Amino acid sequence: xxxxxxxxxxxxxxxxxxxxxxxxxxxxxxxxxxxxxxxxxxxxxxxxxxxxxxxxxxxxxxxxxxxxxxxxxxxxxxxxxxxxxxxxxxxxxxxxxxxxxxxxxxxxxxxxxxxxxxxxxxxxxxxxxxxxxxxxxxxxxxxxxxxxxxxxxxxxxxxxxxxxxxxxxxxxxxxxxxxxxxxxxxxxxxxxxxxxxxxxxxxxxxxxxxxxxxxxxxxxxxxxxxxxxxxxxxxxxxxxxxxxxxxxxxxxxxxxxxxxxxxxxxxxxxxxxxxxxxxxxxxxxxxxxxxxxxxxxxxxxxxxxx
Amino acid sequence: xxxxxxxxxxxxxxxxxxxxxxxxxxxxxxxxxxxxxxxxxxxxxxxxxxxxxxxxxxxxxxxxxxxxxxxxxxxxxxxxxxxxxxxxxxxxxxxxxxxxxxxxxxxxxxxxxxxxxxxxxxxxxxxxxxxxxxxxxxxxxxxxxxxxxxxxxxxxxxxxxxxxxxxxxxxxxxxxxxxxxxxxxxxxxxxxxxxxxxxxxxxxxxxxxxxxxxxxxxxxxxxxxxxxxxxxxxxxxxxxxxxxxxxxxxxxxxxxxxxxxxxxxxxxxxxxxxxxxxxxxxxxxxxxxxxxxxxxxxxxxxxxxxxxxxxxxxxxxxxx
Ligand SMILES: [Zn+2]
Numbered sequence: 001x002x003x004x005x006x007x008x009x010x011x012x013x014x015x016x017x018x019x020x021x022x023x024x025x026x027x028x029x030x031x032x033x034x035x036x037x038x039x040x041x042x043x044x045x046x047x048x049x050x051x052x053x054x055x056x057x058x059x060x061x062x063x064x065x066x067x068x069x070x071x072x073x074x075x076x077x078x079x080x081x082x083x084x085x086x087x088x089x090x091x092x093x094x095x096x097x098x099x100x101x102x103x104x105x106x107x108x109x110x111x112x113x114x115x116x117x118x119x120x121x122x123x124x125x126x127x128x129x130x131x132x133x134x135x136x137x138x139x140x141x142x143x144x145x146x147x148x149x150x151x152x153x154x155x156x157x158x159x160x161x162x163x164x165x166x167x168x169x170x171x172x173x174x175x176x177x178x179x180x181x182x183x184x185x186x187x188x189x190x191x192x193x194x195x196x197x198x199x200x201x202x203x204x205x206x207x208x209x210x211x212x213x214x215x216x217x218x219x220x221x222x223x224x225x226x227x228x229x230x231x232x233x234x235x236x237x238x239x240x241x242x243x244x245x246x247x248x249x250x251x252x253x254x255x256x257x258x259x260x261x262x263x264x265x266x267x268x269x270x271x272x273x274x275x276x277x278x279x280x281x282x283x284x285x286x287x288x289x290x291x292x293x294x295x296x297x298x299x300x301x302x303x304x305x306x
Numbered sequence: 307x308x309x310x311x312x313x314x315x316x317x318x319x320x321x322x323x324x325x326x327x328x329x330x331x332x333x334x335x336x337x338x339x340x341x342x343x344x345x346x347x348x349x350x351x352x353x354x355x356x357x358x359x360x361x362x363x364x365x366x367x368x369x370x371x372x373x374x375x376x377x378x379x380x381x382x383x384x385x386x387x388x389x390x391x392x393x394x395x396x397x398x399x400x401x402x403x404x405x406x407x408x409x410x411x412x413x414x415x416x417x418x419x420x421x422x423x424x425x426x427x428x429x430x431x432x433x434x435x436x437x438x439x440x441x442x443x444x445x446x447x448x449x450x451x452x453x454x455x456x457x458x459x460x461x462x463x464x465x466x467x468x469x470x471x472x473x474x475x476x477x478x479x480x481x482x483x484x485x486x487x488x489x490x491x492x493x494x495x496x497x498x499x500x501x502x503x504x505x506x507x508x509x510x511x512x513x514x515x516x517x518x519x520x521x522x523x524x525x526x527x528x529x530x531x532x533x534x535x536x537x538x539x540x541x542x543x544x545x546x547x548x549x550x551x552x553x554x555x556x557x558x559x560x561x562x563x564x565x566x567x568x569x570x571x572x573x574x575x576x577x578x579x580x581x582x583x584x585x586x587x588x589x590x591x592x593x594x595x596x597x598x599x600x601x602x603x604x605x606x607x608x609x610x611x612x613x614x615x616x617x618x619x620x621x622x623x624x625x626x
Contacts (some may be wrong), residue, residue, distance in 0.1 A: 084564070084623030085555045089540035138620045145617065162477050167508075167530045169540060172554045173566050177529040179509060180516040180616040187613070207530070208483035210469075210509040215489060229481035229509070230471030238471045248476060256477050 029053055034116060043195070046267045053260075054222050054265055059111035059126035059221040062161060066124060066269055072115035075123070077108070077146050078136035085172045100132045108136050109164070110143035114150060117222040118273035118285040126161035129203070134164035136208050137171040141178035146210055148185035157195040157276045162213040166206025179211035186215045195279040199268065200227050202257070218275060219259045221250035222268070227258075309579075311368045313357065320350045354576045361525060363551035367533055369525040370504045372468075374579035376586055377436075378420035378463045380404055381503065384583075385590040386411055386418055394445060398478060401442030403434045403470070406449045412594055413460065417453035419446050419514060420463030423504070436505075437470035440483035443513050447483075447490045450498075457605075459497040459597055462514040467532065487513035492612060495605025499596040499618070500569070501589055502526045502558070503578075518612050519596040520566065522558035524573040528566065529556035555624060556557035563624055571594075 025038040031053035041048075045065055046055040064070040087093040101107060109131035114123050125147040127134045134140075144160070151158040159289045167175040175205060189196045198216030200209075202225035210229055221227060228248040246252045263271050273285050310318040324346035327339040363370065369375075382389050386409035393400040406419035418434070421438060424430035453460045469480055491498060491514070500517035506528030509610075522528060531539075533551035538544040561567035571592045574581035600608065 081623045084620065085553070086624065086626060087553055088534045089549070089553060124366055141620070169531055169536050169554070172530055173528060173556065173561060173564060174620045176508060176512060177566060177619045179485075180492060181489055181619065182616055183485070183516075185490070186611045187492060207509050207512075210513075211488060212485075214479075214482040214485040227481075228476055229469060229484065229623065230476065234471045235473060237461075237477065239473060241473075243473060247473070258479050258482060262540055276360040 030055065047061045047265050052264065054224065056129050056163070056202075058106075058130060058267070059128050059161070060106075062126055063111065063113045063115075063124060066117055066272075067113065067115035068117060068119065070072070072113035072124070075107065075112035075146055076115060077110065077112060077139060077143045077149050080142055083168060083170075084138075084174055085170070087170040089170075092113045096132065096170065104128065104131045106131055108139040108143070110139075112147045114154070114156070116265035117269060117276070118287075120276050120282065121154065122159055122272075122276060122286070123126070123147050123154065123156050124159045124161070127163045127208075129163040129165075132168065133166075134162075134208075135168035135175070136164055136178050136182075137175045138178065139170035140164075140168075141181045145185045148188045149153055151194055152188050152192045155170050155192070155194065157197065157280060158189055159197045159199065159272060159276070160212065160216070161199045161201055162204040162208055163201045164204060164206070164208040166208060176207060179207050183215065186212055190217075191217075195276060197272065197275065199263075199272075201225050203227070205229070205231055211219045217279070218261075218269075220252065220261045220263055220271070221259050222265055223250055223262055225250045227253055275302065309373055311365070311372065313365055317350055317353050317357065320346055320353065323562050324350065354563055358525075358576055361586075362548065363527070363554070363557050364548040365535060366525045366557050367505075367527050367547075367551055369577045369579075370527045372577060372579045373425070374505055374582075376578055376582045377425060378422040378465055378503070379446040380582065381463055381586055381589060382409065382418055382420070384586045385593070386416075387413075389418070390462065391598070392449060395448060397441065397444060399441045401434075401439050401445060402432050403438040403466070404438055404445055406445060408452075408458070411459075411597070415456075415458050416597075417449050417458050417460045417528075418463070418502075419449055419460065421466040421510075421514070422548075423465055434470060436466040436532075437468060438466065438510060439470050439472065439475040440478045440480050443469075443487040446514060450487075450490045450494050453496050454494040459499070459600070460494065461593055461597075462498070462500040462517065464500060464502045464506050464511045464528075465503055465504035466507045466510045466516050469510035469513075475504035476614030481509075484509045484513045490518050490614070491516035493609065495609055497597055497600035497603070497608060499593060499600070501593065502528050502567070503589065516612070516616065518600055518608060518615070519568045519593045521569045521571055521589075522561060522567045523571050523578060523585070524558055524576055526558055527551075527556045528561055529554050530557075546621065560624060564591060565619060565622060 026035045029048040032051035035051040046057040083093050109128045114127045148306050195217050197218045201222040204227050253259045254262050324343045327343045331337045331339045389409035391407040405422045421436040423436035424431045424433040498517040499519045500515040502522040533547035534544045536550040537546035558570045571588050574584045577583040
C-alpha cells in the first residue's frame with residue numbers, strides 16, 4: 001500500500017505563496033471590508049477568512065497551491081501572430097499587450113501546467129483574469145489546444161480553470177474563431193476517453209462560456225462566480241426589468257441545472273483529486289503530509305489504468 | 307416605398323424627383339418630362355454605383371441589416387422544394403428565431419437551418435428579430451443529428467444580431483446551447499455549408515457557421531461583437547461605431563483574406579434588397595457549388611477536414 005507515500009504540499013506551498021508577501025501588509029476584503037493580512041489572504045488562496053469572498057487568484061498562484069509540492073512543468077504554447085488585424089482603438093493593440101505584460105509579468109492570459117495532484121497525473125490550464133480581462137484570443141485558443149494535446153499524449157485528465165470577460169475584441173473575428181477551435185480541443189479529449197473538468201471562476205462570460213467552458217464532463221464553479229453568456233447589464237437594458245438576486249451567479253446556475261457543483265476554492269484541490277481518480281478508475285487517494293514528488297518518490301505511485 | 311439608409315439620402319432625393327416628375331406627367335398628358343426623368347435616372351444610377359463601389363465597413367453593416375434584404379424564409383421558399391419545417395427542441399419550446407427542416411435542394415434531400423429576422427413589425431416580434439434562445443440552438447442540434455443519421459447534407463443560413471440576451475435564455479443555458487451547437491457542427495459526418503446572408507453576430511452565428519464551407523454575401527458582415535458594442539467598450543462611446551466597424555475587419559472581403567470566409571457572393575448593384583431575386587439566385591448557385599465540392603468526401607473525411615480548417619484559422623493575418 002505504499003504506492004503513495006508522500007507529499008508535503010501544505011508546507012512547500014506556503015513557502016511559495018509567502019515568498020513575495022511582505023509580512024505586515026494589510027488589505028481590505030472588497031466584499032465585507034474586513035482588514036486582512038496579506039499572508040492570511042495568500043494562505044487562504046485569496047479567499048476572505050471573514051466572509052468567504054473569493055478574490056482573483058493568478059494561474060501561477062493557483063497552480064502552486066494545486067500541484068503536489070507546488071511543482072509543475074509549464075507547457076510551451078505556440079505563439080500566434082502578434083497583431084493580425086493591425087487593430088487600433090484608442091490605443092494600438094501591441095501597446096495594450098505590452099502594458100498587460102508589464103503589469104502582470106506574464107506573457108499572455110493562459111497558463112498550462114503538467115504535474116500531479118494527490119499523486120494523480122493531470123494537465124491543468126488556467127485563465128488569467130488580470131491579463132486583459134482573461135480575454136480569449138488566439139493565444140488562449142492555442143493554450144487550450146496545447147493542453148488537450150498534452151493530455152492526450154500523456155493519457156491524463158485535463159482540468160481547466162476559466163476566467164474571462166469574453167473574446168478579445170482586438171483580434172476581431174479570429175477571437176471568435178477560438179470558439180470552434182477550442183471545441184475541437186475538447187473533442188480530442190473526449191475521443192481519447194479522458195475526463196475534461198471545468199472549474200468556472202469569477203467571472204466567466206461571453207464566448208468563453210459559449211464554448212470550452214461549458215463543455216466539461218463535470219462542471220464545477222467557485223462560490224458566487226458570475227457565469228453567463230450576456231452580462232446582467234446588457235440583459236437589463238434589453239428587457240428593462242430588474243434581475244433577481246443572485247442572477248447568473250454560481251449558486252443560481254446550480255439551481256437551474258447548469259452546473260454539477262459549487263465548491264470553495266480551499267476545498268477544490270481535494271475535490272479534484274477525488275473526482276479525477278474516480279473518473280480515471282484509480283484507487284482512492286491517500287491523504288496526509290507526505291514528501292514532495294520527484295526523484296525520491298517511489299516508483300509506481302501513479303498506477304496505470306486497468 | 308423603398309427604405310433608404312442614411313448615406314443614401316442624396317440618392318433618395320434624386321429618385322424622388324424622378325418619381326415626382328413622372329407622377330406629374332401621368333396627371334397631365336401634355337407634359338413631356340421623359341428626357342428630364344431619364345437624366346435623373348442616369349444620375350441616380352451613377353450615384354448608386356458610386357456609393358456601393360466603396361462602402362465603408364459601417365455602411366456594410368447598415369446594408370447587411372437592411373429591412374428589405376431577403377431573409378432566411380425567402381431563400382428557403384425560392385431555393386428549396388418540399389420544405390417541411392420541423393419544430394421544437396423536445397425540451398421546452400419551439401424557437402421561432404430559428405427555422406429548420408427537411409427539404410430538397412437541386413432535387414436532393416437536405417436539412418436546412420437558419421436565423422429568421424422577420425419582415426414587418428408582427429413577424430419581427432414573432433421571430434424575435436433573429437435572436438435565438440437556447441431552444442433555437444437545441445433545435446438546430448436535433449436537426450443536425452438527424453441529418454447525420456440519414457446522411458443528408460446540411461445548409462445553414464446565418465442572419466442574426468446575436469443570441470438573445472434575456473433572463474429566461476440565460477436561465478435555460480444560452481451559453482451551453484451555443485457551445486453544443488458548435489460542437490455538433492464539428493461532429494456531423496455529412497457536408498455542412500453555410501451562407502452568411504446578412505449579419506453574422508458573434509457566438510450566435512458561430513453555432514451555425516462552423517462549416518466545411520462558409521460563403522458570405524458581398525455586403526454581409528460577421529463579427530465577434532457589434533460595432534456599437536465594441537465602441538461602447540473600447541471607445542467608451544457607442545457613437546464611435548464607424549471607427550469600431552473599421553477596426554474589427556468584419557467585412558466579407560477581409561474575412562476572405564483571413565480564411566474565415568471561403569467565397570464572397572456578389573450582390574446586385576445597390577445591395578441585395580434592390581434585386582432580391584438576383585441575390586437569391588446567386589446564393590443558390592453558391593450553395594450548389596459548395597455542396598458539389600464536398601460530395602465526393604466520406605463522413606470521416608468531412609469531419610477531419612472541418613476540424614483541420616478551424617484549427618488552422620489565424621495562421622494568416624491581414625496585409626498591413
Ligand atoms: Zn470578506
